[in-house]
Amino acid sequence: MKRNLLLTPGPTQIPPEICAALGRPIIHHRTPQFQENLKEAVEGLKQVFQTKNDVYLLTCSGTGAMEASVCNLLSPGDKAITVEGGKFGERWSELCRSYGVEPHVIQVPWGKAVDPAQIKKILDAHKDIKAVFITQSETSTGVTTDVEAAARVVRDTGAVLVVDAISGLGIIDLQMDNWGVDVVVSAGHKGFMLPPGLAFISLSPKAFKLVETCESPRYYFDLRKSKEAMADIDTPFTPAIGIVIALNESLRRMKQEGLPNLFASYARLAKGTREAAKALGLSIFTDESCQSNVLTAIKLPPEVDGNKVVKIMRDTHGISVAGGQDSLKGKIIRIAHMGCVDEYDILTGISCLEKVLLKLGYKFTLGSGVAAAQKVFNT
Numbered sequence: 001m002k003r004n005l006l007l008t009p010g011p012t013q014i015p016p017e018i019c020a021a022l023g024r025p026i027i028h029h030r031t032p033q034f035q036e037n038l039k040e041a042v043e044g045l046k047q048v049f050q051t052k053n054d055v056y057l058l059t060c061s062g063t064g065a066m067e068a069s070v071c072n073l074l075s076p077g078d079k080a081i082t083v084e085g086g087k088f089g090e091r092w093s094e095l096c097r098s099y100g101v102e103p104h105v106i107q108v109p110w111g112k113a114v115d116p117a118q119i120k121k122i123l124d125a126h127k128d129i130k131a132v133f134i135t136q137s138e139t140s141t142g143v144t145t146d147v148e149a150a151a152r153v154v155r156d157t158g159a160v161l162v163v164d165a166i167s168g169l170g171i172i173d174l175q176m177d178n179w180g181v182d183v184v185v186s187a188g189h190k191g192f193m194l195p196p197g198l199a200f201i202s203l204s205p206k207a208f209k210l211v212e213t214c215e216s217p218r219y220y221f222d223l224r225k226s227k228e229a230m231a232d233i234d235t236p237f238t239p240a241i242g243i244v245i246a247l248n249e250s251l252r253r254m255k256q257e258g259l260p261n262l263f264a265s266y267a268r269l270a271k272g273t274r275e276a277a278k279a280l281g282l283s284i285f286t287d288e289s290c291q292s293n294v295l296t297a298i299k300l301p302p303e304v305d306g307n308k309v310v311k312i313m314r315d316t317h318g319i320s321v322a323g324g325q326d327s328l329k330g331k332i333i334r335i336a337h338m339g340c341v342d343e344y345d346i347l348t349g350i351s352c353l354e355k356v357l358l359k360l361g362y363k364f365t366l367g368s369g370v371a372a373a374q375k376v377f378n379t
């Protein structure tokens with residue numbers, strides 16, 4: 001069987017103990033056995049979200065939790081701020097419009113992060129803004145947003161801060177309660193190393209007040225139902241039973257490592273990847289001030305077609321990385337170092353990248369990328 005190494009920003013690799021948990025026979029969800037699993041999962045999630053608020057489990061991909069936050073917080077005609085510096089920031093705007101909310105859009109050049117002062121300026125001018133939507137780790141560009149700084153400008157206003165932490169949670173720090181973040185959404189198939197199908201959402205009491213008065217249509221994603229069910233350690237609909245059970249393996253693994261150690265190890269993998277790219281004579285697409293530890297976006301020289309790099313790495317060598325989206329198609333590749341990835345996975349990915357770049361006629365010193373990453377990993 002050919003290797004299938006996923007260095008992609010979701011889904012991510014699934015470690016063996018989680019695969020094994022996924023293979024267990026199904027149990028029924030309205031049972032004390034499942035309740036025990038659900039309780040453990042929620043307690044574990046609260047630690048990763050760094051919150052005392054409940055965390056609700058939704059059966060959907062990450063976008064479902066994003067939609068849940070829009071349709072539970074905003075009514076048609078309400079005012080909101082979105083930040084568009086990549087595909088996922090744009091998704092917040094599109095979701096708002098789907099529910100009759102025309103957002104104040106802050107346009108940010110791709111590869112750069114939003115300046116919280118811009119958010120503050122709009123909030124000061126429009127006191128009736130109800131929500132500010134940001135992206136912790138913009139997966140299309142490799143940008144990390146300073147969530148703590150954004151929370152500082154939002155938390156004493158009437159607005160709530162909603163953070164898409166789908167790709168970043170468990171990989172880079174997000175202190176929901178300490179920083180004063182109102183809503184955090186995430187999903188299982190990124191930092192949590194699970195197959196797709198499970199999303200998470202946690203809301204502050206300030207945010208839940210909006211849920212109770214919101215007039216947008218909602219049924220499956222009605223978080224009032226989630227709250228009511230949670231009081232009895234239950235879910236309103238059939239949960240993704242098997243994935244919830246596997247989530248507990250993932251949470252055990254994260255707890256064993258400890259969040260600070262996890263963050264530090266991803267930071268090292270990211271640094272190794274960036275140094276490897278630079279040693280190969282390539283530059284990092286993302287501005288130096290906001291480079292993400294979740295994934296690295298690498299600019300390719302004009303003579304190298306990024307789509308070919310991705311295709312050859314995957315089809316010939318069994319190593320998946322992501323290409324660029326929209327205007328970045330063919331121009332960048334994105335190497336993710338999230339979830340179940342270690343330094344040998346990164347070294348394998350870099351050495352494969354070197355092989356493919358060589359094949360495509362790019363001139364560089366063979367082995368220089370691997371050596372640069374090795375240096376980071378061994379000091």
Ligand SMILES: *Cc1c(COP(=O)(O)O)cnc(C)c1O
Nearest residue numbers: 010061062063088137139166167
């Ligand atoms: C993966 C991802 C999403 C959600 O995508 P789904 O395909 O719905 O799981 C949202 N935001 C970011 C930043 C992501 O990386």
